[in-house]
Amino acid sequence: MATFEQMSDEDALDRQLYESRDIAQLLARYDRMIHNTCVAKLRGHADADDVAQAVRMRLLKEFERGKRYDVPYRVVVWKVVHWTVGGYFNAQRIDDPLPDDWDAEGGRLEDEVVTRFHLGGLLADLPGREREVAELRYVRMLEPDQIADELGIARNNVDQALWRANNKLREQWDD
Amino acid sequence: MTERVDELADAFIVAYRRGEDPDLRTYLERAGEQRDELARLVEVLLRAVPPPEPTPEALALARTWVAEQEPPLVALRVRRGLKRDEVVDALRRSLGLGEAAREKLQLRYHELETGQLQPSRVDRRVWQALAETLRARAEELISWARPLTPVPAPVMFRADAPGGAPPSVLESREEPDEVDRLFGLS
Numbered sequence: 001m002a003t004f005e006q007m008s009d010e011d012a013l014d015r016q017l018y019e020s021r022d023i024a025q026l027l028a029r030y031d032r033m034i035h036n037t038c039v040a041k042l043r044g045h046a047d048a049d050d051v052a053q054a055v056r057m058r059l060l061k062e063f064e065r066g067k068r069y070d071v072p073y074r075v076v077v078w079k080v081v082h083w084t085v086g087g088y089f090n091a092q093r094i095d096d097p098l099p100d101d102w103d104a105e106g107g108r109l110e111d112e113v114v115t116r117f118h119l120g121g122l123l124a125d126l127p128g129r130e131r132e133v134a135e136l137r138y139v140r141m142l143e144p145d146q147i148a149d150e151l152g153i154a155r156n157n158v159d160q161a162l163w164r165a166n167n168k169l170r171e172q173w174d175d
Numbered sequence: 176m177t178e179r180v181d182e183l184a185d186a187f188i189v190a191y192r193r194g195e196d197p198d199l200r201t202y203l204e205r206a207g208e209q210r211d212e213l214a215r216l217v218e219v220l221l222r223a224v225p226p227p228e229p230t231p232e233a234l235a236l237a238r239t240w241v242a243e244q245e246p247p248l249v250a251l252r253v254r255r256g257l258k259r260d261e262v263v264d265a266l267r268r269s270l271g272l273g274e275a276a277r278e279k280l281q282l283r284y285h286e287l288e289t290g291q292l293q294p295s296r297v298d299r300r301v302w303q304a305l306a307e308t309l310r311a312r313a314e315e316l317i318s319w320a321r322p323l324t325p326v327p328a329p330v331m332f333r334a335d336a337p338g339g340a341p342p343s344v345l346e347s348r349e350e351p352d353e354v355d356r357l358f359g360l361s
Binding site: 010023024025028029030031032033036037039040041043044046049050053056060074078137138139141163166169172 | 184189227237281
């Protein structure tokens with residue numbers, strides 16, 4: 001199973017849920033991602049729980065406003081997290097609805113897909129081995145020994161490939 | 176040093192993907208001075224990997240939450256312009272609890288606020304202290320803090336960790352303490 005096919009299936013599922021108006025299942029799917037991203041961005045501060053709640057509320061309100069997107073829903077989720085955390089650090093109210101043009105701020109959502117969100121974009125510059133190992137570890141959740149067996153390489157090579165992959169991912173971090 | 180951050184990030188993301196609901200705050204604590212680096216790496220990994228599938232219980236809670244817009248106690252607190260820490264501090268003073276109880280009080284209040292506790296089991300003194308802080312009637316608060324769909328473990332939107340309830344920010348105690356008793360958990 002390849003990473004990119006799985007991500008496309010995930011995106012297709014999200015679109016299906018959105019079109020069928022099952023926002024509850026969508027929010028349930030992304031709840032842990034929202035919570036942990038807020039905790040990471042706020043470095044564990046207690047306010048992260050409130051910020052995550054504000055994100056959920058905003059996503060719900062966007063849905064109720066009939067907003068439609070031409071990008072994967074995970075991109076929308078991340079942008080709302082980014083916007084809400086930014087508002088928190090700028091001492092703005094984060095329990096207000098998003099402005100109508102929030103998704104146009106700082107560039108189109110479509111650009112986010114190309115430059116930051118597709119897994120291929122995140123790891124595209126890696127040699128094939130790092131990409132393979134990262135997929136097997138972080139998407140298929142294989143143990144390092146299992147990865148070594150599957151790829152026919154030494155365990156130490158798996159660890160080194162993951163280390164190189166993570167270094168590449170660090171370069172993708174943005175504030 | 177960097178290798179240590181990689182180990183923590185790896186452990187967290189794999190547990191996250193498996194639906195074990197790891198507590199990122201504990202990982203950040205374990206990273207010590209490298210918590211910033213860990214937070215950044217985890218942030219990118221969260222963006223890179225698919226989210227874990229929600230449990231049926233988490234999905235049921237989400238459906239209830241959507242129908243109710245948001246936990247009523249949270250809505251009231253926000254309308255009063257109060258942060259959760261401020262309410263926790265006020266409760267601690269009103270209930271005569273020492274500073275050592277603050278962390279547990281924060282956890283239990285969060286659980287009450289998000290509908291994870293049975294309002295009828297919470298000590299009347301808590302409701303009175305909360306009513307004073309939120310400028311509401313205690314009876315109204317008890318009505319608002321109705322629990323969401325009952326679930327086996329006291330969590331909201333979280334997957335059940337294998338073998339038991341997910342870890343808390345706070346160290347769990349085998350015997351209920353005064354805060355636990357005040358919130359009806361003895």
